[in-house]
Amino acid sequence: MAAKQEIIDSFESAYRGVPPWETGRPQKEIIKLEAAGEIHGRVLDVGCGTGENVLYLANKKYDVIGIDVASAAIHKARKKGRSLRVNGLFLVHDALHLDGNGLKFDTIIDSGLFHVFSNEARDKFVSNIHHALCIGGTYLMICFNENEPPGWGPRRVTREEIKNVFINGFTINYIKEAEFQTNRPQGSAKSWLSSITKL
Numbered sequence: 001m002a003a004k005q006e007i008i009d010s011f012e013s014a015y016r017g018v019p020p021w022e023t024g025r026p027q028k029e030i031i032k033l034e035a036a037g038e039i040h041g042r043v044l045d046v047g048c049g050t051g052e053n054v055l056y057l058a059n060k061k062y063d064v065i066g067i068d069v070a071s072a073a074i075h076k077a078r079k080k081g082r083s084l085r086v087n088g089l090f091l092v093h094d095a096l097h098l099d100g101n102g103l104k105f106d107t108i109i110d111s112g113l114f115h116v117f118s119n120e121a122r123d124k125f126v127s128n129i130h131h132a133l134c135i136g137g138t139y140l141m142i143c144f145n146e147n148e149p150p151g152w153g154p155r156r157v158t159r160e161e162i163k164n165v166f167i168n169g170f171t172i173n174y175i176k177e178a179e180f181q182t183n184r185p186q187g188s189a190k191s192w193l194s195s196i197t198k199l
Contacts, residue, residue, distance in 0.1 A: 007116075008069050015050070015072035020152065020182045022049065026056035027111045029142050029178050029193050034060065038140065038195065041106025044132060046095040047113030051077030051088055058088040065103075067093040096121060098128040105132055108139045112180060115143035115154040122165055130169050133198040138173070141194045142180050148190040162194055170196050 030053045033039050039062065045054050048066030050073050057064045058081075066088060068074050077090040093101075095113060108129060117125055129139050146156045159175050166172060178193035 011068075011070040012072050015070050015076065018183065019049075020184050021112055021180075023181050023183050024052065025181075026052045027142065027181055029180075029191075030056065030109060030111060030140075033109075033140055038138070039107050039109065041134075041137070042104070043107045043109065044098075044103075044105040045109050045111070046098075046129075047110060047116075048077060048090065049073050049112075051080055051090055053109060053111055054088040054090065055081055055084060055086045058086050059084075065089045065091065067091050067095060069094050096124050096128060098132040103132065104134045104137075106134055106137045108133060108137070110139065110141040110143075112142060112144075112154075114141050115157050126165050130198055135198055137198050139170075139194075139196045139198070141196070142178055142191050143194075144180060145177075145190050145192045152184070153189060157192065159192060162192060166196050169199055171199055172196050 034057065039057065043057055043062050043064040045064065045066040048054050048068050051066050054064050054066035054077065066077060071092045074090045074092045081088045081090070114125070133139060143157045144154055146158050148156055162175055163172060173195035175192050175194045178191045179188040180191040181188050
């Protein structure tokens with residue numbers, strides 16, 4: 001419990017300023033996924049941060065909810081929504097506890113959450129994703145990959161790790177090279193973009 005609170009506190013602290021993943025715009029990969037028709041139905045953004053992806057999709061008339069464990073992030077997201085007059089629903093909620101709210105989604109997007117979890121938390125997260133998706137629903141995830149040089153940022157994730165953790169109850173449509181945009185001088189980090197469907 002103490003370790004979990006430390007993680008929450010670290011995110012609260014990050015969002016009091018401008019964290020490296022805060023770019024002020026939706027991730028390019030999310031824009032491309034929407035344009036390709038891969039985002040559909042009711043949408044959940046897990047670890048939505050200050051809401052750029054949610055507001056982008058809400059502006060395109062998706063039924064979308066954003067959740068984040070950091071109340072500072074959600075406060076900023078709601079403020080942005082009001083400023084832009086875009087109706088995005090933002091909730092302070094833990095993505096490791098999606099199984100208790102009874103809501104089901106056709107699409108879950110994850111732009112930089114999966115890679116922050118420990119192995120144990122990762123298994124719990126995947127179980128919650130399975131619970132929250134409708135049958136045939138799709139989880140679209142962007143995470144740092146092992147080709148991003150060591151140093152700043154979260155743990156790097158291999159293609160095999162993704163395959164192994166989604167081995168039961170899912171089918172993997174693809175895992176392909178992508179970029180995770182940041183506000184750091186290099187502009188982006190080498191990542192995997194995964195499309196994973198609940199069986």
